[in-house]
Amino acid sequence: xxxxxxxxxxxxxxxxxxxxxxALIGLAAGAxxxxxxxxxxxxxxxxxxxxxxxxFGYLIGLVGIGLGGPILLSHLATPFRAMxxxxxxxxxxxxxxxxxxxxxxxxxxxFLMFAWTAFGRTRPHRRTTDEDGPGGVAADGGSDVxxxxxxxxxxxxxxxxxxxxxxxxxxxxxxxxxxxQLDAIADYTRPTEPVRLAIGGVFAIFAAGVLLYSAMxxxxxxxxxxxxxxxxxxxxxMLFSGLGAGLTASxxxxxxxxxxxxxxxxxxxxxxxxxxxxxxxxxxxxxFLLPEQLPAAEPAIDNMLGTYAWLFIGLAVVxxxxxxxxxxxxxxxxxxxxxxxxNAATASYAIAGFLVIVGKIALSMxxxxxxxxxxxxxxx
Amino acid sequence: MSTQESNNGPARxxxxxxxxxxxxxxxxxxxxxxxxxxxxDRIQVLAxxxxxxxxxxxxxxxxxxxxxxxxxxxxxxxxxxxxNGSVRVSGDMCIGCHYCGVGCPFGAPQYxxxxxxxxxxxxxxxxxxxxxxxxxTTCEPRQExxxxxxxxxExxxxxxLFGTPDELxxxxxxxxxSKPFNDEAAQVVFGDDADxxxxx
Numbered sequence: 137x138x139x140x141x142x143x144x145x146x147x148x149x150x151x152x153x154x155x156x157x158x159a160l161i162g163l164a165a166g167a168x169x170x171x172x173x174x175x176x177x178x179x180x181x182x183x184x185x186x187x188x189x190x191x192f193g194y195l196i197g198l199v200g201i202g203l204g205g206p207i208l209l210s211h212l213a214t215p216f217r218a219m220x221x222x223x224x225x226x227x228x229x230x231x232x233x234x235x236x237x238x239x240x241x242x243x244x245x246x247f248l249m250f251a252w253t254a255f256g257r258t259r260p261h262r263r264t265t266d267e268d269g270p271g272g273v274a275a276d277g278g279s280d281v282x283x284x285x286x287x288x289x290x291x292x293x294x295x296x297x298x299x300x301x302x303x304x305x306x307x308x309x310x311x312x313x314x315x316x317q318l319d320a321i322a323d324y325t326r327p328t329e330p331v332r333l334a335i336g337g338v339f340a341i342f343a344a345g346v347l348l349y350s351a352m353x354x355x356x357x358x359x360x361x362x363x364x365x366x367x368x369x370x371x372x373x374m375l376f377s378g379l380g381a382g383l384t385a386s387x388x389x390x391x392x393x394x395x396x397x398x399x400x401x402x403x404x405x406x407x408x409x410x411x412x413x414x415x416x417x418x419x420x421x422x423x424f425l426l427p428e429q430l431p432a433a434e435p436a437i438d439n440m441l442g443t444y445a446w447l448f449i450g451l452a453v454v455x456x457x458x459x460x461x462x463x464x465x466x467x468x469x470x471x472x473x474x475x476x477x478x479n480a481a482t483a484s485y486a487i488a489g490f491l492v493i494v495g496k497i498a499l500s501m502x503x504x505x506x507x508x509x510x511x512x513x514x515x516x
Numbered sequence: 517m518s519t520q521e522s523n524n525g526p527a528r529x530x531x532x533x534x535x536x537x538x539x540x541x542x543x544x545x546x547x548x549x550x551x552x553x554x555x556x557d558r559i560q561v562l563a564x565x566x567x568x569x570x571x572x573x574x575x576x577x578x579x580x581x582x583x584x585x586x587x588x589x590x591x592x593x594x595x596x597x598x599x600n601g602s603v604r605v606s607g608d609m610c611i612g613c614h615y616c617g618v619g620c621p622f623g624a625p626q627y628x629x630x631x632x633x634x635x636x637x638x639x640x641x642x643x644x645x646x647x648x649x650x651x652x653t654t655c656e657p658r659q660e661x662x663x664x665x666x667x668x669x670e671x672x673x674x675x676x677l678f679g680t681p682d683e684l685x686x687x688x689x690x691x692x693x694s695k696p697f698n699d700e701a702a703q704v705v706f707g708d709d710a711d712x713x714x715x716x
Contacts (some may be wrong), residue, residue, distance in 0.1 A: 150614055214612055224592045227591055230588070233592075512698075
């Protein structure tokens with residue numbers, strides 16, 4: 137029998153920047169996808185109450201990509217070289233290359249879809265002052281013209297985000313006209329609704345690719361040196377956590393602007409909780425089943441439950457999944473039973489939205505910090 | 517004498533584990549030959565199972581794998597397998613993403629910090645600094661002069677075997693030479709020829 141010794145070097149390749157990057161792009165992709173579904177439903181059912189989820193889903197998608205990209209670039213030795221994606225990213229066997237193109241596509245899509253849904257007098261999902269009566273488009277979509285700058289005289293309301301009383305935005309607009317220019321550009325470039333949604337659908341494919349990439353980015357090649365990152369277990373975790381965090385964060389923002397929240401937003405909150413519970417199930421499967429199937433993963437699981445328990449159990453699981461689920465479900469039940477004030481419900485959704493972002497980052501950090509290279513037995 | 521032009525696969529340096537005495541001569545030879553600072557680890561003698569009865573020392577470096585995992589994961593094609601089978605990194609294309617470091621099972625990729633002088637474009641075999649990937653080049657310029665790599669030529673205990681696949685197969689069949697890899701690692705390093713080479 138050949139005596140084998142273990143060639144074991146500690147995992148030391150990536151740092152917090154890669155973890156934050158994968159978390160933000162997963163969050164962004166989940167938000168974009170759920171936002172797009174809301175956008176689609178809103179158009180099909182002619183029900184504008186889905187609109188805020190769509191708008192904030194696109195916004196979170198845009199911000200997530202906008203922050204995640206530079207954070208990753210800051211990790212690289214030559215960020216400017218890496219930015220020349222068409223020239224440098226040429227190996228399509230590498231998920232980093234695939235992901236780079238997916239991110240580019242989704243980033244463009246999130247920008248366009250957000251701009252088309254958030255700006256302009258004729259933007260979709262807008263509220264009207266008199267139920268789409270003549271000239272009744274209201275400023276930022278508020279039906280209450282007193283608070284959003286819309287016109288109560290039957291004439292056209294001031295456009296989009298530029299209402300006179302829209303939390304100071306209107307004042308800025310009066311000063312420099314930037315927002316009115318954005319409104320004009322959005323109205324000029326926005327295609328018809330079917331075409332806009334078709335374009336959004338194409339970009340949703342890129343977003344789905346980014347969501348998958350948020351798992352595949354934890355890649356160690358065909359040799360699969362990091363057993364903790366086994367794709368059978370990691371992909372469900374990242375898919376469900378991305379969708380759950382993205383939707384719950386969108387609900388949080390929508391609740392802040394749509395106080396008191398309507399039943400549609402409550403339903404989205406419950407769906408977001410469902411995704412988070414699914415992520416919890418996938419994590420439980422990882423903890424209990426992965427070491428059985430891949431013994432090399434056991435040290436990393438021990439790290440997650442030991443050295444990094446505060447990060448994984450405390451922040452990622454409890455603060456990032458369990459508490460947001462309880463807050464969301466509690467807020468919905470409280471509202472439907474008239475046991476919770478609108479402000480308290482809004483606060484619950486908003487806090488849940490904040491916590492899932494923290495939890496998503498903590499989850500990615502856990503997967504990175506707890507990682508161990510699979511020891512390579514060498515014969516002696 | 518083996519050279520990189522050998523047509524039955526790239527010349528490699530592989531370890532003869534049991535002969536290594538952790539003298540560090542290979543590390544010093546590498547750094548001195550290529551004027552590399554001490555921070556570089558193109559070859560590194562690792563203490564395995566440190567502090568236990570099984571503690572041993574193993575020299576580890578790039579083996580120019582036939583099925584190189586680093587080449588597969590490199591997003592920019594900075595790593596490539598040349599026509600002669602050696603794995604080469606282009607400092608002009610590397611972005612320092614560390615994917616190769618995650619993918620390589622032998623810990624060969626290194627990422628020297630800014631303290632290491634950068635290679636210029638005319639001398640791609642120089643050390644790369646600023647976080648770009650750097651690794652063993654199997655001393656290709658020395659091979660062109662019919663010389664062995666610095667590490668294997670200066671190893672006092674013949675713990676580093678150098679040669680083409682055919683030559684390594686002969687050396688591995690000699691008495692007192694240990695098997696360098698298990699089956700899985702041998703497949704990565706030697707590809708389809710693994711069984712033939714390892715069986716000597």
